[in-house]
Amino acid sequence: MADPWWTDDDQLLEVLRDALTSANEIPPSFVEAGKAAYAWRTIDADLAALTFDSAWDSPEPSLTRATESATLRRLTFATDALSVELELTPGELLGQLSPPDSGTVRVTTGTDDLGTVPIDELGFFVITPVPHQPFQLVCHTDAGTTVRTGWVSP
Known part of the structure; x- marks a missing residue:
């Protein structure tokens, strides 16, 4: 029986590298949907x-000399x-x-x-x-x- 992948450091590092790379590939529409869902927390x-x-x-004509509101x-x-x-x-x-x-x-x-x-x-x-x-x-x-x-x- 072969050793599990998590006992080999090189294989473990490769799996972690793949996980981190795929995390950077999240579609922008997915991120926006997450933000919109978060906004509903105070519904x-x-x-x-x-x-x-x-x-x-409504500003009525003024009898003063002020020209600024x-x-x-x-x-x-x-x-x-x-x-x-x-x-x-x-x-x-x-x-x-x-x-x-x-x-x-x-x-x-x-x-x-x-x-x-x-x-x-x-x-x-x-x-x-x-x-x-x-x-x-x-x-x-x-x-x-x-x-x-x-x-x-x-």
């Missing part, structure tokens, strides 16, 4: 509805359990959960995860820099509530 999160956006305010944009997303209030500036995104609770907030842009920041015990968080493409926030509170905002276009 159970409550989707917060956009209830206020300061961009909705403010660079602050305010948004409010709400579910039955939690609301997420955002202030979007050119340099940072300020957020507040109501009712306040600590936890984490994750920033995503479709299939890309841009990172996670902490939410303090007052429900406050800061995200810097502001993503330059449409993004969503997924807020996980220590009380067990998970809320996903709608898409925010900076």
